[in-house]
Amino acid sequence: KxxxxxxxxxxxxxxxxxxxxxxxxxxxxxxxxxxxxxxxxxxxxxxxxxxxxxxxxxxxxxxxxxxxxxxxxxxxxxxxxxxxxxxxxxxxxxxxxxxxxxxxxxxxxxxxxxxxxxxxxxxxxxxxxxxxxxxxxxxxxxxxxxxxxxxxxxxxxxxxxxxxxxxxxxxxxxxxxxVNIPTKKPEVGPLTAKGLTPNNYGLTVARIEPENQIELIIKSFITAGKTLVIVGGLCNRYAKTLHNIYSNLPNVVFWGAEYNSDNLLSLRSHANLYVHGHTVGGTNPSLLEAMACGCKIAAHNNMFNHHTLDNTGLFFDNERQLSDLIENYWNKTESWGTDAKLRAAEQYxxxxxxxxxxxxxxxxxxxxxxxxxxxxxx
CATH class of the missing domain: 3.40.50.2000 (Glycogen Phosphorylase B;)
Known part of the structure; x- marks a missing residue:
């Protein structure tokens, strides 16, 4: 010091x-x-x-x-x-x-x-x-x-x-x-309490706002037939509208706002795929945290996300591309999660x-x- x-x-x-x-x-x-x-x-x-x-x-x-x-x-x-x-x-x-x-x-x-x-x-x-x-x-x-x-x-x-x-x-x-690379072993308790199975859901952590492509992400998971967990508060009209439309579907889980670091670590570490839909902004903390947890990441195709991830993630422009990524990579074990974690440790x-x-x-x-x-x- x-x-x-x-x-x-x-x-x-x-x-x-x-x-x-x-x-x-x-x-x-x-x-x-x-x-x-x-x-x-x-x-x-x-x-x-x-x-x-x-x-x-x-x-x-x-x-x-x-x-x-x-x-x-x-x-x-x-x-x-x-x-x-x-x-x-x-x-x-x-x-x-x-x-x-x-x-x-x-x-x-x-x-x-x-x-x-x-x-x-x-x-x-x-x-x-x-x-x-x-x-x-x-x-x-x-x-x-x-x-x-x-x-x-x-x-x-x-x-x-x-x-x-x-x-x-x-x-x-x-x-x-x-970002800090997690040293704790993630628990599964927070997931099972909500009926989630490790490695059998996708995750996005974001403010539920239009520029974060939340509805596009929801529709892509519905098309692919996979479960999506959305972590974010229902703090605006857009968020409440999406909740009213999609919350009754069995494979769309509105988790709500979450600031407990252990719960977030559990959610990220046990996700099959992390989806980052942010289209404006810079280096987003939620993306860095996903990288630090070694998540497989699919991110919106824009300069900010490319500069953050480099070649350690996959990118999508629209609903069809994202649903194809979900279907094609859900059951594959790829190195890009490990690569993203290494990049987080070295660069961030x-x-x-x-x-x-x-x-x-x-x-x-x-x-x-x-x-x-x-x-x-x-």
């Missing part, structure tokens, strides 16, 4: 430990890894009230009060504004900003302060099907402001890096998300990811002539 008195603030997430998705997964693992390297890490979290949050494995959690009376989009903007002000007040040495929204306020800060900001770029967020015209316009604006006003840009996938270079003419640092370890972020943090802080630091909130 290194000795350092540097403080890193992480903003733009809904908090840790992860109970939501990609940025929270990233913030949880990176913050703990940085603490273990000797940094003081603060994760700024939106809360309904200024309540005291317990530290998480050495990470200081700081509440940022945002009233629930506002619509979700407005709450995100308020949180972005307040979290930047808090990061400045505590005189953080570096600020890791997850996503674009706080970039609305970068222009109001000095150049020296902006040099501290490392933006972990979201996927090509404005392309998501759930956004209307105004939403897409807002996301394109915040994407532009992030590129223009931040100190350093990080892309978690080469597809995003290439997009930013082509669209905005700016270079980004390529640092993917990390949290040790590698953390050291790359430390390089950015040290580079940002070494460029600044710092003023005396204020006492950090405990």
């Amino acid at each position: 290194a000795s350092t008195n540097k403080t890193v603030a992480i903003i733009g997430t809904r908090g840790i430990p992860n109970s939501y998705g990609g940025f929270e997964y990233f913030a949880e693992h990176l913050s703990v890894s940085l603490v273990n390297k000797g940094y003081q890490v603060l994760v700024l979290e939106p809360t309904k009230a200024l309540v005291k949050l317990e530290n998480y494995q050495g990470v200081v959690r700081i509440p940022i009060k945002v009233s629930k009376l506002f619509p979700h989009a407005i709450r995100k903007i308020i949180y972005g504004c307040k979290s930047l002000k808090k990061a400045k007040r505590i005189n953080a040495d570096a600020i890791i900003c997850c996503g674009y929204t706080p970039a609305l306020f970068f222009i109001f800060y000095s150049k020296s302060f902006r040099k501290k900001i490392i933006v972990n770029l979201d996927g090509i967020e404005w392309k998501r099907a759930k956004w209307n015209f105004v939403g897409k316009l807002f996301l394109r604006l915040t994407e532009y402001l992030s590129v223009k006003w931040s100190g350093k840009l990080v892309a978690d996938n080469k597809g995003i890096k290439d997009y930013i270079l082509k669209k905005h003419g700016e270079e980004t640092e390529l640092i993917a998300y990390g 370890s949290w040790e590698v990811v953390t050291n790359k972020y430390i390089g950015l943090i040290e580079n940002a802080t070494n460029k600044l002539n710092k003023k005396p630091k204020s006492q950090c909130q405990k």
Whole structure:
């Protein structure tokens, strides 16, 4: 464990430990890894009230009060504004900003302060099907402001890096998300409790949203006559509609949201095939976790998934292609699950990811002539 008195603030997430998705997964693992390297890490979290949050494995959690009376989009903007002000007040040495929204306020800060900001770029967020015209316009604006006003840009996938270079003419640092290779032996109890047989079901773990191709995946498994387990919450109209249509079918299992790591390990390790339908975004944590478990993987055919998997998975464009993959590979023992696990261990370890972020943090802080630091909130 290194000795350092540097403080890193992480903003733009809904908090840790992860109970939501990609940025929270990233913030949880990176913050703990940085603490273990000797940094003081603060994760700024939106809360309904200024309540005291317990530290998480050495990470200081700081509440940022945002009233629930506002619509979700407005709450995100308020949180972005307040979290930047808090990061400045505590005189953080570096600020890791997850996503674009706080970039609305970068222009109001000095150049020296902006040099501290490392933006972990979201996927090509404005392309998501759930956004209307105004939403897409807002996301394109915040994407532009992030590129223009931040100190350093990080892309978690080469597809995003290439997009930013082509669209905005700016270079980004390529640092993917990390993953830990499981060391526990997976149990079968969580499966048998739901009537599942090991190695006799397919699995997808995702937010149930249109761009993740959930209905296409369901129809492909119905055509192939195999069981599909869908892990994801029924948090929106699209998810509830699919549940109403397909939940009565015997081979379609809506598991619900799941954040118990042992249950997820069991589901992934005993799946015959893992299907990743994400069409936008970058290096997705759920795909990395499937790779780390040695799953056979069929992924939607797009640049993000190709850059993540390389040649350790199979790819589909449509329902027919996926149903053919299911039928052709269900009973075959292939090496690509083992190859995916090896790639996860070599390319996506949290040790590698953390050291790359430390390089950015040290580079940002070494460029600044710092003023005396204020006492950090405990």
